[in-house]
């Protein structure tokens with residue numbers, strides 16, 4: 036597969052990033068190009084490294100949580116959930132049903148917000164400006180909901196060990212209902228702008244193709260894997276936090292190209308909306324926080340807790356030595372692994388397609404560098 | 406044939422343009438931020454405030470140091486001394502470093518008397534790093550952002566020339 040890339044007379048090396056608008060953060064890509072054709076791409080990461088894993092070793096379990104919001108800052112809600120579910124399992128803490136339902140509702144809304152941001156920026160990279168504005172309009176609605184419930188828009192510090200910080204504010208359910216009612220019409224608008232648009236089709240169809248077998252080999256997860264036709268979704272296969280109570284489909288693509296991954300994400304937004312609607316129908320009443328000891332000392336041992344984040348399987352491998360602080364926390368970020376296929380996907384494509392391929396992988400550098 | 410005609414007449418592109426045109430006559434979503442301040446949610450976690458008892462004007466803080474202990478960034482410093490008569494702890498100083506704050510809200514959650522509170526005020530930009538460390542006076546009385554001259558006297562004696570020009 037890997038061709039020898041000797042820098043001969045025709046090849047030149049150019050630098051893309053770290054301050055390139057389409058890299059969605061600070062990613063530096065060294066491209067070896069032959070005319071307009073890309074021969075090789077090398078990713079250089081680490082510009083956003085803050086040592087979140089090391090920080091976790093020096094904080095107790097309650098204090099760690101706000102830092103995980105800052106890894107994948109687009110999906111702060113699901114990030115917190117992954118760690119909290121792990122700690123709750125380790126310390127055998129019961130979470131009331133109402134809290135579980137609200138958690139799922141908010142993570143699904145976060146998935147919609149994250150996919151909207153992805154669609155907005157991806158379309159903008161490829162040259163469709165209007166979609167950007169429309170997507171941000173809907174994302175704003177969701178961020179307003181976050182602000183009302185969690186008290187912050189981006190780094191939400193959404194959930195607490197054992198449940199939630201506070202119950203839903205007045206008028207919240209109606210606001211979510213209004214959003215879910217209007218949302219399908221909005222998605223139709225994005226599709227009207229893109230799905231059949233010939234420029235969009237030309238720029239995305241057949242670009243960055245990866246077969247199912249290869250996607251599995253690389254360890255991809257989330258939409259990049261499902262776009263290749265593998266129905267792998269942690270929510271379905273290893274349900275966590277109450278997902279087994281809800282009905283939803285796992286959309287898959289066929290060709291594994293940028294266009295299919297676009298369709299998968301669009302469908303995922305609608306499926307998330309479906310889950311939110313089900314929750315609104317059967318939201319139970321009751322307490323929102325279970326019994327949590329003031330000093331939390333989970334039994335010594337190891338635990339891996341995985342959730343399906345908007346970008347794929349987000350795992351927290353937590354090692355406890357029986358003290359109040361985790362001995363080690365290892366985060367398995369989905370996009371760190373997605374980024375590994377960049378070199379494989381861009382070979383042979385044009386420079387302009389590199390932008391589309393980085394966009395379709397939906398990377399977040401905060402999470403890759405941690 | 407139909408597909409061919411659709412291609413020739415740019416039906417796919419025109420469908421998109423029709424949508425854009427529809428929104429040209431729509432309500433404008435833009436918020437006029439500096440002139441109109443947005444209304445934030447009640448729970449929003451912004452600038453900190455140390456609350457006083459509205460009746461007596463005394464501070465609500467009992468100097469229990471819980472907020473300082475729960476803070477992930479260790480940025481709160483509570484200074485206290487024991488009152489020799491009542492044997493109670495009395496708050497003397499309280500500093501809050503907004504430059505390092507995560508705005509996670511753990512401090513206001515744990516405070517037994519609701520003394521420390523994160524408010525809806527979100528404009529925290531200043532011209533110097535020193536100004537980002539809030540002392541007790543500023544936490545209690547709020548921050549007079551307009552009067553930069555007052556800041557200069559309280560926060561530090563050395564300011565940049567850019568700052569001088571600003572205050573004129």
Ligand code: SF4
Nearest residue numbers: 476506507509510512
């Ligand atoms: S909001 Fe969080 S980081 Fe900021 S002072 Fe309070 S506990 Fe510390």
Ligand code: SF4
Nearest residue numbers: 466467469470472516
């Ligand atoms: S602000 Fe609240 S938590 Fe902090 S020392 Fe005062 S009373 Fe205790």
